[in-house]
Amino acid sequence: MDPLDMRTLIFVSGFTSLVLFFCMLYIWEHQQTYPGFLRWTFASLLNAAGMILISQRNIITDVLSIIVADVLLLAAMMLITSGLSLFATRNPRNRSYAATMALFLVFILCFTYLWPSYPLRVIVYSLVQASLCLLAAYILYRHLPAVIPGRDMTFSWFFIFCSVFPILRAVSTFMGPQEPAEVLSVGLINQVVILVGLEVYVIVDIGLIILNGQRINHELKTAREEIKTIAGFIPICASCKKIRDDEGSWNQLEAYLSQRIDVSFSHGLCPECAQKLYPDFYKKADG
DSSP, X not given: OOHHHHHHHHHHHHHHHHHHHHHHXXXXXXXXXXXTHHXXXXXXXXXXXXXXXXXXXXXXXXXXXXXXXXXXXXXXXXXXXXXXXXXXXXXXXXXXXXXXXXXXXXXHHIIIIXXXXXXXXXXXXXXXXXXXXXXXXXXXXXXXXXXXXTOOSHHHHHHHHHHHHHHHHHHHXXXXXXXXXXXXXXXXXXXXXXXXXXXXXXXHHHHHHHHHHHHHHHHHHHHHHHHHHHHSOOOBOTTTOOEEOTTSOEEOHHHHHHHHSSOOOOOOOOHHHHHHHOHHHHXXXXX
């Protein structure tokens, strides 16, 4: 593929990620979203910026088109994985992400200026990218059922599938010629892997939007079932007024309702109870 065509495809992919950023930002502002969605949104922005900078390689400085671009792309993937942790009600290991980014930056600087080597930059970047894809797959498989029970694992398998391409790129680069090369003029196998990787980012963004919608649908379905239960036949003790739940346990009315609907209680005394429990105080206040 001609370097000019490769440059154009990378730029178009970056522009597409920019469009997705604005779409996700609109969803975040106007619809129900969950923790982690905002990180996914800015991941699209970082990915767009990184792609556009790469498309300008050999036109702008190496600091922008190599160092900054690679850091932005890797940071975008880190925002996706950490956002998945938040979405699944888990605490992301931000220190681990920061340490990985710092180590990655050291390698990229070394292989750009101290020991210039495009193949080594590719191998380091690809291995870190593959690791993040596998981490995302693990989070989806291990922790996502806690917030979306019964969900299929298609998205988890998709991230495993995504990890294959950077590994193939690393192997192809390692096995290929070691002379200086650039992303705009690599061989056919690397070109195919790069182009597939560009489209993967778009699919991931769409998948994350769908994932947010699936959680909304699950919570709406759960809410309808709970409302139906509350509106139906409820066993209540004729003496203490406790309510029996589906598991056969007897709960106070406040506890029963708090578990099923988003409601909190404040306690007071009606006039009849106040007069019965505190007759002296009630007479004084009445007088």
